Amino acid sequence: MEFEKYIDNYTIKEKLHRMFWNIFSYIFFKPFNLPIFKKWRILMLKLWGSKIGKGSVVHSSAKIWAPWNLEMGQRTCIGPHTIIYNPGKIILGNKVTISQYSYLCTATHNYESKLHTLYWKEIKINDYAWVAARAFVGPGVTIGEGAIVGATASVYKDVEAWTVVGGNPAQFIKKRILK
Amino acid sequence: MEFEKYIDNYTIKEKLHRMFWNIFSYIFFKPFNLPIFKKWRILMLKLWGSKIGKGSVVHSSAKIWAPWNLEMGQRTCIGPHTIIYNPGKIILGNKVTISQYSYLCTATHNYESKLHTLYWKEIKINDYAWVAARAFVGPGVTIGEGAIVGATASVYKDVEAWTVVGGNPAQFIKKRILK
Amino acid sequence: MEFEKYIDNYTIKEKLHRMFWNIFSYIFFKPFNLPIFKKWRILMLKLWGSKIGKGSVVHSSAKIWAPWNLEMGQRTCIGPHTIIYNPGKIILGNKVTISQYSYLCTATHNYESKLHTLYWKEIKINDYAWVAARAFVGPGVTIGEGAIVGATASVYKDVEAWTVVGGNPAQFIKKRILK
Numbered sequence: 460m461e462f463e464k465y466i467d468n469y470t471i472k473e474k475l476h477r478m479f480w481n482i483f484s485y486i487f488f489k490p491f492n493l494p495i496f497k498k499w500r501i502l503m504l505k506l507w508g509s510k511i512g513k514g515s516v517v518h519s520s521a522k523i524w525a526p527w528n529l530e531m532g533q534r535t536c537i538g539p540h541t542i543i544y545n546p547g548k549i550i551l552g553n554k555v556t557i558s559q560y561s562y563l564c565t566a567t568h569n570y571e572s573k574l575h576t577l578y579w580k581e582i583k584i585n586d587y588a589w590v591a592a593r594a595f596v597g598p599g600v601t602i603g604e605g606a607i608v609g610a611t612a613s614v615y616k617d618v619e620a621w622t623v624v625g626g627n628p629a630q631f632i633k634k635r636i637l638k
Numbered sequence: 639m640e641f642e643k644y645i646d647n648y649t650i651k652e653k654l655h656r657m658f659w660n661i662f663s664y665i666f667f668k669p670f671n672l673p674i675f676k677k678w679r680i681l682m683l684k685l686w687g688s689k690i691g692k693g694s695v696v697h698s699s700a701k702i703w704a705p706w707n708l709e710m711g712q713r714t715c716i717g718p719h720t721i722i723y724n725p726g727k728i729i730l731g732n733k734v735t736i737s738q739y740s741y742l743c744t745a746t747h748n749y750e751s752k753l754h755t756l757y758w759k760e761i762k763i764n765d766y767a768w769v770a771a772r773a774f775v776g777p778g779v780t781i782g783e784g785a786i787v788g789a790t791a792s793v794y795k796d797v798e799a800w801t802v803v804g805g806n807p808a809q810f811i812k813k814r815i816l817k
Numbered sequence: 818m819e820f821e822k823y824i825d826n827y828t829i830k831e832k833l834h835r836m837f838w839n840i841f842s843y844i845f846f847k848p849f850n851l852p853i854f855k856k857w858r859i860l861m862l863k864l865w866g867s868k869i870g871k872g873s874v875v876h877s878s879a880k881i882w883a884p885w886n887l888e889m890g891q892r893t894c895i896g897p898h899t900i901i902y903n904p905g906k907i908i909l910g911n912k913v914t915i916s917q918y919s920y921l922c923t924a925t926h927n928y929e930s931k932l933h934t935l936y937w938k939e940i941k942i943n944d945y946a947w948v949a950a951r952a953f954v955g956p957g958v959t960i961g962e963g964a965i966v967g968a969t970a971s972v973y974k975d976v977e978a979w980t981v982v983g984g985n986p987a988q989f990i991k992k993r994i995l996k
Contacts, residue, residue, distance in 0.1 A: 542739070544738075556926070556933065559902075560900070560920070562739070562771070562772060564771055564789065567770070567789075568735070568768065568770075570768060570786055570802070570814055571814070571815065571816060571817045572816070572817065573816055575735065575768070589926065589928060589933070591925070591926075592920070592922055592953075593920060593953060595771075595772060595789065595790045597789060607928055609973075610922065610925075610953065610955060610971070610973075611953045611971040611985055612985075613789070613790040613805075613806075613985075615788075615789075615804075623928070625973075625986065626971075626985050626986050627790055627791075627792075627805050627806040627971075627985040628804065628805050635928060635929070636929065637929060637930070637931055638929045638930065721918070723917075723950075741918070741950070741951060743950055743968065746949070746968075747914070747947065747949075749947060749965055749981070749993055750993070750994065750995060750996045751995070751996065752995055754912075754914065754947070774950075774951060774968065774969045776968060792968070792969040792984075792985075794967075794968075794983075806969055806970075806971075806984055806985040807983065807984050
């Protein structure tokens with residue numbers, strides 16, 4: 460029996476774009492991990508198409524799949540060892556915190572198709588939201604203003620503003636009230 | 639008070655085998671990450687005892703603990719940053735997808751014994767199944783044909799063919815129907 | 818609109834301490850991954866303030882955030898690729914096993930404050946306990962003697978002695994009975 464070849468959705472142009480960014484980031488982004496290079500790293504991402512507001516931080520160990528699909532507001536932080544897997548756009552608001560080892564994942568396979576085609580949907584995380592350590596945010600998810608995705612939680616659906624969710628799959632825990 | 643020494647189950651021969659593979663893969667496998675080295679990487683794994691069918695792919699960042707305990711069918715893919723921890727055998731069928739950061743774990747400790755002995759059980763993943771991003775598959779698990787383990791799900795029991803499971807611990811979500 | 822600056826809680830002295838340890842461990846700890854360097858690695862950690870009992874092991878790929886906040890009893894093991902994130906103290910008893918890829922996390926943000934202040938709470942893991950692969954233990958948690966946190970489980974509350982918990986969030990599964 461023969462099994463048909465797997466087909467992905469990227470053009471050669473897109474693949475080369477990715478390959479050049481990988482090589483570039485290996486030389487000009489990842490090694491610049493000291494705090495004094497904070498602005499250098501932002502500059503490198505902007506050079507490759509990211510839109511980044513004032514005072515935002517991206518750690519050197521963050522894996523940015525496609526800087527051209529990344530938008531960040533002001534004073535937003537992408538923490539160490541995060542996985543920003545963005546064939547689809549990732550849009551972060553202002554004062555958003557993406558904690559260490561968390562994983563924003565915009566792509567999935569269409570498992571109702573025999574071809575198992577890869578496709579993607581935008582992730583949007585609004586102002587003051589916090590995605591805590593080792594959490595996972597799936598394709599197409601919008602996280603409301605001030606919402607908290609607890610450590611190691613997995614989110615596949617939208618999260619309401621100013622709520623705290625946790626667990627896998629993530630459930631509503633409580634409202635977030637600022638004191 | 640004295641605490642007794644921890645005893646593992648590996649012979650010196652097995653430990654040396656592992657050590658040589660680690661050194662070898664560091665030089666001849668891991669650095670060959672460009673797409674043009676796809677067949678080279680498969681060749682290296684076969685040299686160390688893997689059985690791999692036509693058209694299958696193993697990414698350079700996949701951590702293969704013991705290639706001699708790995709079997710893959712045709713057109714099966716082991717994705718980037720996956721953990722293939724196989725003191726016990728791992729047998730993947732045809733057209734299986736193991737997505738990035740997922741973890742196939744064949745070993746555990748006997749926690750009913752004072753010695754906390756390490757032991758292992760085979761993992762089997764059948765044709766057309768998909769283990770999605772950052773999922774976990776435990777020792778002894780068989781995943782049925784065409785089944786899907788959702789992103790970040792943790793599976794400790796067998797998964798029925800053509801079903802979709804998710805969460806930690808993984809629960810049945812729905813049947814998978816091809817359109 | 819202006820967004821106020823994020824303030825963290827570390828003094829410059831603490832930051833330098835951390836930076837020096839990072840550089841030091843990059844040269845004197847991480848590369849020493851062969852089994853013959855087992856005692857060397859323990860010596861390096863003790864040099865930086867860890868308290869470590871007889872016969873304990875720390876793998877070279879374990880990420881120790883602050884050795885000066887780490888206490889280990891006798892014959893305790895911190896496995897490969899673990900994340901020991903300890904701005905707060907982490908105290909491990911005797912014969913404790915911290916398996917590969919698990920994450921002990923002492924810090925969190927005060928999300929009821931507008932400043933989103935970082936703070937930390939001690940983690941304590943008692944004799945004979947086992948934190949299995951890719952599990953997560955949150956700030957302030959005490960894990961009782963002989964308790965087991967199953968693979969990929971996430972623990973945010975204390976775990977009773979000689980019980981087995983699993984899932985995310987972790988639930989009681991059964992008592993652990995030695996045979």
